[in-house]
Amino acid sequence: KAGVTQTPRYLIKTRGQQVTLSCSPISGHRSVSWYQQTPGQGLQFLFEYFSETQRNKGNFPGRFSGRQFSNSRSEMNVSTLELGDSALYLCASRELRHYEQYFGPGTRLTVT
Amino acid sequence: AQTVTQSQPEMSVQEAETVTLSCTYDTSESDYYLFWYKQPPSRQMILVIRQEAYKQQNATENRFSVNFQKAAKSFSLKISDSQLGDAAMYFCAYRSADSGGGADGLTFGKGTHLIIQP
Numbered sequence: 151k152a153g154v155t156q157t158p159r160y161l162i163k164t165r166g167q168q169v170t171l172s173c174s175p176i177s178g179h180r181s182v183s184w185y186q187q188t189p190g191q192g193l194q195f196l197f198e199y200f201s202e203t204q205r206n207k208g209n210f211p212g213r214f215s216g217r218q219f220s221n222s223r224s225e226m227n228v229s230t231l232e233l234g235d236s237a238l239y240l241c242a243s244r245e246l247r248h249y250e251q252y253f254g255p256g257t258r259l260t261v262t
Numbered sequence: 263a264q265t266v267t268q269s270q271p272e273m274s275v276q277e278a279e280t281v282t283l284s285c286t287y288d289t290s291e292s293d294y295y296l297f298w299y300k301q302p303p304s305r306q307m308i309l310v311i312r313q314e315a316y317k318q319q320n321a322t323e324n325r326f327s328v329n330f331q332k333a334a335k336s337f338s339l340k341i342s343d344s345q346l347g348d349a350a351m352y353f354c355a356y357r358s359a360d361s362g363g364g365a366d367g368l369t370f371g372k373g374t375h376l377i378i379q380p
Contacts, residue, residue, distance in 0.1 A: 183367050193353065195367030206367055238305060242368075249295045249357050251368060253307035 151177050154254035156241050162260045168229040171257045175222050175243030181205075182224040183251060184216060187238040196239075199224055200246060228259075236261045264289045266356050268371035275344050276379045282329075283339045283374045285354030293359040296330065296337045297368070302350040310352070313337065315359070341376075349378045 155174045163169050175182050184196040195208040199218035216226040222243075228235055238258050242251035265288045275281035287296070298310040313321045313330050320328050325342045341348055354371040 185367070192372050193368075193370040195369070198367050208367065240307060242307075249359065250297060250309055250312050252309060253299075255304070255306050258305075 154241055154243050154252055156239075156254040156257050158257060159255065160258045160260075162262060163231050164262055165231055165233060167231050168227060169231060169259060170225050170227045171239055171241075171259070173224045173226075173241030173243075173254060175224070175241075176252055178245065179243035179252070180222050180246050181244045181251075182218055182222060183242045183244075184224070184226050185240040185242065186210075187240060187256070188236075193240075196226065231261045233261050235259065264291075264294075264356050264358070264369045266354050266369050266371040268352075268354055268374050270374045271372070272375040272377065274377040274379060275341075277344055277346060279344055280340060280342045281344055281376065283341075283352050283354075283376065285337045285339070285371055287335050287337065287354070287356050287369075289335070289356065289358075291358055291360070295357045295359055296328075297355040297357070298326070298328070298337075298339045299353045299355060299370075300348075300350045301353065301373070307353075311339065344378050346378050346380060349376060351375050 157172045181200040183198040187193045198206040202218045213229045218224045238256045240256045241254045244251045267286045294315045296313045300308045300310050311323045327340045329338045351373045353373045355368045
Protein backbone atom coordinates (compact mmCIF):
# COMPACT_ATOMS: atom_id res chain seq x y z
CA LYS A 151 0.00 0.00 0.00
CA ALA A 152 1.13 3.53 -0.63
CA GLY A 153 1.97 5.51 2.47
CA VAL A 154 0.52 8.78 3.69
CA THR A 155 1.21 11.58 1.25
CA GLN A 156 1.32 15.29 1.99
CA THR A 157 1.45 18.22 -0.36
CA PRO A 158 3.17 20.52 -0.71
CA ARG A 159 6.39 19.41 0.96
CA TYR A 160 7.71 22.93 1.41
CA LEU A 161 5.94 26.25 1.60
CA ILE A 162 6.99 29.82 2.24
CA LYS A 163 4.34 32.35 3.18
CA THR A 164 4.20 35.90 4.47
CA ARG A 165 2.69 36.99 7.77
CA GLY A 166 -1.02 37.61 7.46
CA GLN A 167 -1.53 35.23 4.57
CA GLN A 168 -3.40 31.96 4.79
CA VAL A 169 -2.27 28.49 3.78
CA THR A 170 -3.88 25.13 2.99
CA LEU A 171 -2.06 21.85 3.42
CA SER A 172 -3.25 18.56 2.01
CA CYS A 173 -3.02 14.98 3.24
CA SER A 174 -3.98 11.69 1.58
CA PRO A 175 -4.19 8.77 4.02
CA ILE A 176 -3.19 5.19 3.47
CA SER A 177 -5.86 3.37 1.51
CA GLY A 178 -8.50 2.05 3.90
CA HIS A 179 -7.55 4.40 6.72
CA ARG A 180 -10.50 6.58 7.62
CA SER A 181 -8.96 8.61 10.42
CA VAL A 182 -6.61 11.50 9.74
CA SER A 183 -4.80 13.49 12.42
CA TRP A 184 -2.63 16.57 12.17
CA TYR A 185 0.35 17.53 14.31
CA GLN A 186 2.62 20.54 14.53
CA GLN A 187 6.31 20.02 15.23
CA THR A 188 8.55 22.90 16.33
CA PRO A 189 11.93 22.93 18.08
CA GLY A 190 10.49 24.76 21.06
CA GLN A 191 7.16 23.02 21.63
CA GLY A 192 7.93 19.64 20.14
CA LEU A 193 5.11 17.59 18.64
CA GLN A 194 1.63 18.88 19.39
CA PHE A 195 -1.71 17.45 18.36
CA LEU A 196 -3.89 19.74 16.27
CA PHE A 197 -7.01 17.72 15.43
CA GLU A 198 -8.35 14.40 14.25
CA TYR A 199 -11.01 13.70 11.66
CA PHE A 200 -12.97 10.65 10.68
CA SER A 201 -16.23 10.26 8.84
CA GLU A 202 -15.74 13.84 7.66
CA THR A 203 -16.16 15.16 11.21
CA GLN A 204 -13.65 16.69 13.58
CA ARG A 205 -13.51 14.29 16.52
CA ASN A 206 -10.78 15.67 18.71
CA LYS A 207 -8.99 18.99 18.88
CA GLY A 208 -5.80 20.13 20.53
CA ASN A 209 -5.09 23.45 22.19
CA PHE A 210 -4.66 25.66 19.15
CA PRO A 211 -6.38 28.92 18.23
CA GLY A 212 -9.30 29.05 15.84
CA ARG A 213 -6.97 30.18 13.04
CA PHE A 214 -6.16 26.49 12.65
CA SER A 215 -8.93 24.55 10.99
CA GLY A 216 -9.38 21.48 8.92
CA ARG A 217 -11.76 19.31 7.03
CA GLN A 218 -12.05 15.82 5.68
CA PHE A 219 -13.59 14.70 2.42
CA SER A 220 -15.66 11.63 1.65
CA ASN A 221 -12.56 9.84 0.30
CA SER A 222 -10.85 10.44 3.69
CA ARG A 223 -8.41 12.96 2.26
CA SER A 224 -7.92 15.90 4.59
CA GLU A 225 -6.88 19.50 4.42
CA MET A 226 -5.80 21.85 7.13
CA ASN A 227 -5.94 25.60 6.88
CA VAL A 228 -4.12 28.25 8.82
CA SER A 229 -5.41 31.79 8.45
CA THR A 230 -3.68 35.07 9.31
CA LEU A 231 -0.27 33.42 9.52
CA GLU A 232 2.11 34.41 12.30
CA LEU A 233 5.87 33.92 12.47
CA GLY A 234 5.30 31.33 15.21
CA ASP A 235 3.35 29.15 12.81
CA SER A 236 6.60 28.20 11.10
CA ALA A 237 6.82 24.47 11.69
CA LEU A 238 6.75 21.00 10.25
CA TYR A 239 3.12 19.93 9.89
CA LEU A 240 2.64 16.19 10.03
CA CYS A 241 -0.39 14.24 8.96
CA ALA A 242 -1.06 10.74 10.24
CA SER A 243 -3.68 8.16 9.36
CA ARG A 244 -5.04 5.05 11.03
CA GLU A 245 -7.67 2.39 10.71
CA LEU A 246 -10.57 3.12 13.05
CA ARG A 247 -10.22 -0.21 14.84
CA HIS A 248 -6.55 0.40 15.64
CA TYR A 249 -4.77 3.18 17.48
CA GLU A 250 -1.37 3.20 15.85
CA GLN A 251 -0.91 6.08 13.47
CA TYR A 252 1.21 6.20 10.33
CA PHE A 253 2.77 9.48 9.41
CA GLY A 254 3.38 11.29 6.17
CA PRO A 255 6.64 13.07 5.30
CA GLY A 256 5.32 16.42 6.50
CA THR A 257 4.97 19.90 5.08
CA ARG A 258 7.64 22.38 6.10
CA LEU A 259 5.96 25.79 6.45
CA THR A 260 8.08 28.90 6.77
CA VAL A 261 6.39 32.20 7.59
CA THR A 262 8.41 35.34 6.87
CA ALA B 263 -3.96 15.80 30.96
CA GLN B 264 -1.41 13.14 30.20
CA THR B 265 2.28 13.93 30.08
CA VAL B 266 5.17 11.97 28.62
CA THR B 267 8.73 12.49 29.79
CA GLN B 268 11.92 11.40 28.09
CA SER B 269 14.75 12.28 30.43
CA GLN B 270 17.60 11.56 28.03
CA PRO B 271 17.97 14.32 25.40
CA GLU B 272 20.81 12.39 23.76
CA MET B 273 22.25 8.89 23.91
CA SER B 274 25.28 7.41 22.19
CA VAL B 275 26.02 3.73 21.58
CA GLN B 276 28.62 1.72 19.71
CA GLU B 277 27.46 -0.13 16.63
CA ALA B 278 26.35 -3.71 17.46
CA GLU B 279 25.80 -2.90 21.14
CA THR B 280 22.55 -2.55 23.07
CA VAL B 281 20.98 0.70 24.20
CA THR B 282 17.91 1.49 26.29
CA LEU B 283 15.88 4.66 25.93
CA SER B 284 13.75 5.76 28.87
CA CYS B 285 10.20 7.04 28.93
CA THR B 286 7.83 7.74 31.79
CA TYR B 287 4.28 8.98 31.58
CA ASP B 288 1.61 10.31 33.85
CA THR B 289 -2.04 9.39 33.47
CA SER B 290 -5.09 8.63 35.56
CA GLU B 291 -6.50 6.30 32.93
CA SER B 292 -6.25 2.54 33.07
CA ASP B 293 -6.61 1.76 29.39
CA TYR B 294 -4.26 3.31 26.88
CA TYR B 295 -1.65 2.65 24.23
CA LEU B 296 2.02 3.47 24.18
CA PHE B 297 4.23 3.84 21.14
CA TRP B 298 7.80 4.46 20.14
CA TYR B 299 8.36 6.41 16.95
CA LYS B 300 11.62 7.02 15.14
CA GLN B 301 12.32 10.22 13.21
CA PRO B 302 15.49 10.08 11.09
CA PRO B 303 16.99 13.20 9.47
CA SER B 304 14.47 12.83 6.63
CA ARG B 305 11.85 13.85 9.26
CA GLN B 306 9.55 10.94 8.34
CA MET B 307 8.04 9.57 11.56
CA ILE B 308 8.23 5.79 11.60
CA LEU B 309 6.32 3.57 14.02
CA VAL B 310 8.79 1.31 15.81
CA ILE B 311 6.67 -0.56 18.33
CA ARG B 312 3.35 -0.39 20.20
CA GLN B 313 2.14 -1.64 23.57
CA GLU B 314 -1.41 -2.01 24.84
CA ALA B 315 -1.68 -1.18 28.53
CA TYR B 316 -3.96 -4.16 29.23
CA LYS B 317 -1.30 -6.57 27.97
CA GLN B 318 1.29 -7.64 30.52
CA GLN B 319 3.58 -9.15 27.92
CA ASN B 320 6.21 -6.75 26.62
CA ALA B 321 6.05 -6.05 22.90
CA THR B 322 8.92 -7.10 20.63
CA GLU B 323 9.67 -6.26 17.01
CA ASN B 324 12.88 -7.86 15.78
CA ARG B 325 15.77 -5.97 17.46
CA PHE B 326 13.39 -3.64 19.28
CA SER B 327 11.69 -4.53 22.55
CA VAL B 328 10.04 -2.63 25.37
CA ASN B 329 10.03 -2.91 29.12
CA PHE B 330 6.53 -1.86 30.15
CA GLN B 331 6.03 -1.30 33.87
CA LYS B 332 2.43 -0.17 34.27
CA ALA B 333 2.53 0.47 38.00
CA ALA B 334 5.67 2.57 37.63
CA LYS B 335 4.29 4.21 34.46
CA SER B 336 7.50 3.41 32.66
CA PHE B 337 7.94 2.38 29.03
CA SER B 338 11.55 1.97 27.93
CA LEU B 339 12.79 0.91 24.50
CA LYS B 340 15.68 -1.49 24.10
CA ILE B 341 17.52 -1.64 20.80
CA SER B 342 19.74 -4.68 20.41
CA ASP B 343 22.62 -5.03 17.93
CA SER B 344 22.49 -1.30 17.12
CA GLN B 345 22.98 -0.42 13.48
CA LEU B 346 24.00 2.83 11.80
CA GLY B 347 20.49 3.10 10.37
CA ASP B 348 19.08 3.28 13.89
CA ALA B 349 20.47 6.79 14.29
CA ALA B 350 17.48 9.10 14.71
CA MET B 351 15.29 10.98 17.16
CA TYR B 352 13.13 8.58 19.12
CA PHE B 353 9.80 9.71 20.50
CA CYS B 354 7.70 8.01 23.11
CA ALA B 355 3.96 8.61 22.67
CA TYR B 356 0.75 7.98 24.62
CA ARG B 357 -2.81 7.65 23.45
CA SER B 358 -5.94 7.15 25.49
CA ALA B 359 -8.04 4.13 24.56
CA ASP B 360 -11.34 5.66 25.55
CA SER B 361 -14.08 6.16 22.98
CA GLY B 362 -12.93 8.58 20.36
CA GLY B 363 -9.34 8.30 21.49
CA GLY B 364 -9.47 11.10 23.99
CA ALA B 365 -9.13 14.81 23.44
CA ASP B 366 -5.44 14.98 22.80
CA GLY B 367 -4.59 12.52 20.05
CA LEU B 368 -1.05 11.28 20.56
CA THR B 369 0.89 12.94 23.37
CA PHE B 370 4.61 12.91 22.65
CA GLY B 371 7.71 13.21 24.76
CA LYS B 372 10.44 15.66 23.79
CA GLY B 373 12.51 12.94 22.17
CA THR B 374 15.90 11.29 22.57
CA HIS B 375 18.56 11.81 19.94
CA LEU B 376 20.28 8.47 19.40
CA ILE B 377 23.79 8.50 17.97
CA ILE B 378 25.38 5.32 16.67
CA GLN B 379 29.18 5.26 16.82
CA PRO B 380 30.77 3.10 14.09
